Amino acid sequence: MNNFADRLLEAVERKRSHVVLGLDPDFDLMPPDVQALAPDGVSAGTEAVAECFRAFLSDLLGALSDVVVAVKPQLAYFEALGSTGYRLYEEMVAEARSLGYLVIADAKRGDIGSTAEAYARAHLDLVGADAVTVNPWFGTDGLEPFLRRARDEGKGLFVLVKTSNPSSAEIQDLVTVSGDLVHERVADLVLRWSDGTYGASGYSSVGAVVGGTHPGQAQMLRGLLPGIPLLVPGYGAQGATAEDIGGVFDARGTGAVVNSxxxxxxxxxxxxxxxxxxxxxxxxxxxxxxWAVGSRGR
Amino acid sequence: MNNFADRLLEAVERKRSHVVLGLDPDFDLMPPDVQALAPDGVSAGTEAVAECFRAFLSDLLGALSDVVVAVKPQLAYFEALGSTGYRLYEEMVAEARSLGYLVIADAKRGDIGSTAEAYARAHLDLVGADAVTVNPWFGTDGLEPFLRRARDEGKGLFVLVKTSNPSSAEIQDLVTVSGDLVHERVADLVLRWSDGTYGASGYSSVGAVVGGTHPGQAQMLRGLLPGIPLLVPGYGAQGATAEDIGGVFDARGTGAVVNSxxxxxxxxxxxxxxxxxxxxxxxxxxxxxxWAVGSRGR
Known part of the structure; x- marks a missing residue:
């Protein structure tokens, strides 16, 4: 089974879980026994802090592989430690994959075509993530290097359609002359981009990021995007509950994964x-x- | 002089140049005597290729500091070599700054506020770039960590208002119900975001990326964005000429830099x-x- 959507939905069924674990390592929030590995704290330098991150994330990866379907390393928190952090990102992706997790690199990259090709090579080919989050602002030619890998190489992508943050309305919810919101037009583009990427599951390897903090919009986008896997951020610390998020699942209780x-x-x-x-x-x-909310439709 | 816009426009006057050099290292395009440093080519691994990139970029930086006002490392081409490439990016930023270049990290990052803070820390604080390119899709809260550094720390940012690639119209040129295009609404946001970031030059440290491949739009955006420095990609290999680009300069022949x-x-x-x-x-x-085109207004 090589299609990314098939691999994702198979993992959901096998683990009976829609849970994606976001890897956002933050020294200040880490438990004291992990922080103790860098007694001088962040002033000890990036190597010492990276050692804390490595210990923390390795223990988590080892403990959660039966509960979590995919991990989503947030590149920003690794880049915040410079090249040392970037190397840790590479190591954590390899470790997660060896433990049977799917890996969604939360890179939110987007650029002109030739540059997007370099980003796709960086995160999907070299680091070896299964999927990557991408920003749609550049349009089709900026997405094509990711789409090609979804069509031909079993990789996946999640397009930022409607994000979970308070200011997301400023651009994403602008009303167009046709009456649609801008993010609904992006949803139309996602359907077009999904051509040639559908697996046996009936789902596409071109997914969409749809914030769980806007429940009505998330449910509406589920309807607009049949066959598009949704990656839903905003659960937990950002305030969304399972009830808020229920509308993102299809009638079979699948088709979406939720990040915390x-x-x-x-x-x-x-x-x-x-x-x-x-x-x-x-x-x-x-x-x-x-699972309880998703199972209502089963 | 600490304001980024002031530093940028001072460099334009001092060097009598609007030229930004994009650092897009690509092994396949490098001259044979540089490629010879990695006789097995890209199959030799990222370290060997990074050595070629280092030699190539160092020689360029050494040769062009009187002609070029700023360098713009394109993160994608460094990430394509993984953590080895990311370390090279750090080294090249330090080397460029020591030679008196301003450095614009072409990262095109964009995320929710807490994550954007980590990206700002990564590229502006830790790597030490003078400015960074950012994607506006998330709206104000995703920009705030960059804006704060522009207001308080002499850093700059360039917001992707209208990009140079063929598909940029798909989202950026959608017509809103008020008759404006989406990218014109982003231009309005840029003006709002610029509050508190103006220097003695009358320019803001919040700039805008405006593709040179759409000459009419670039000139129109110059009019919509008084006091906003423009970063204009698309010159040269992407097809824009000096005549195409002339409209991006203000009446004094400044207020824009052009990347090749x-x-x-x-x-x-x-x-x-x-x-x-x-x-x-x-x-x-x-x-x-x-300079000839810009000087028409002088």
């Missing part, structure tokens, strides 16, 4: 207990809540 | 001669052509 980053990674800060057990408990709760 | 990447870097491929002399000749020609 800080609410799982740093669960110990609200729940207490050992940080790894707290993270696992939070991931299991999220899995169960989403 | 491949047409300078790989000038030897069309002009012949030693590659470094060919690059310098091409940069000098570009400087003279733009």
């Amino acid at each position: 980053s800080r609410a799982i990674l740093y669960a110990y800060r609200t729940s207490g207990g050992h940080w790894l057990a707290a993270a696992r408990a939070e991931a299991e709760l999220m899995r169960a809540a989403l | 990447s491949r047409a300078i870097l790989y000038a030897y491929r069309t002009s012949g001669g030693h590659w470094l002399a060919a690059a310098r000749a091409e940069a000098e020609l570009m400087r003279a052509a733009l």
Whole structure:
């Protein structure tokens, strides 16, 4: 099975989970026993902080592979440690893949065609992520290097259609002369871009990012985007609940995966207990809540 | 002088040049004597290719500091060599700054606020670029970490208002219900974002990327964006000429810088001669052509 959408939906069924774990390593939020690996804190330099990140993320990856279908390393948090952090990103992608996770590189790249080709090579070919998030602002020619790899090489992409942040309306919700919102026109483009990328599951390897913090819009986009897998950020720390998000699943209870980053990674800060057990408990709760909502249609 | 716009326009006057050199290292296009440093080509691995890039870019930086006001490393071409390439990016930024170039990190990043903070830290604080290109799709909260550094720390940003690629019309030129195009609404946002970032030059440290391949639109945006420095890609290899681009300068012949990447870097491929002399000749020609066009208003 080589099609990315097929691999993603197979993992959802096998693990009975829609949970994507965002890897957003933040030294200040890490448990004291991990921070202790860099006693001088961030002033100790990027190598020491990267060692903390490595220990923290490796333990999490080892503990959650039966609960989490995919991990989503957020490039920004790795780049914030410079080339040391970038190397850690490469290592964590390899480690996650060896543990059976799908890897969605949260790079949100977007550029003209020749440059987009270099980004696709960087994250899908060289680092070896299964999929990457992309920004649609440049239009079709900026997406083509990613689309080609979705059509021909079993890779996937998730296009930023409607993001989860408060200011997302400023551009994404502008009303066009035809009455559609700009992000609805991007949804139309996503359907066009999905041509030639559908798997046996009936889903495309061209997905869409649809913020869970706008429940009505997310449900509406589910309707506009049949056959497009949705990646839904905003669960947990950003405020969305399983009820808010229920509308993103199709009638079979699939077709979407939901990301949580800080609410799982740093669960110990609200729940207490050992940080790894707290993270696992939070991931299991999220899995169960989403599975219950998704199963209504089954 | 700490304001980024002031530093940029001062460099334009001092060097009598609007030329930005894009650093897009591509092994296949490099001259044979540079490629010879990696006799097995790209199959030799990222370290060997990075050595070629380092030699090539260092020689260029050393030869062009009186002709070129700023360099614009294109992150994609460095990421295409993984963490090795990312380290080279860090080194090249440091080397360029030590030679008196301003550095515009062509990262085109964009994300929700907390993540954008990590990207701003990565490229402006840690790597130490003077400015960074950013994607506006997320709206205000995704720009705020960059804006704060423009207001308080002498840094700059260039917002992708209208890009140079053929498909840029698909989203950027959608007509809104008010009759404006989407990219014109982004131009309005840029003016709002520029609040508190103006220097003694009368220009803001919040700039805009306006593709030179759409001459009418570029001139129109010059009018819509008084006081906003424009970064104009598309010159040379992408087809724009100095005449096409003339409209981006203000009445004093300033307020815009123009990027060329491949047409300078790989000038030897069309002009012949030693590659470094060919690059310098091409940069000098570009400087003279733009200065002549810009000076019409002086």
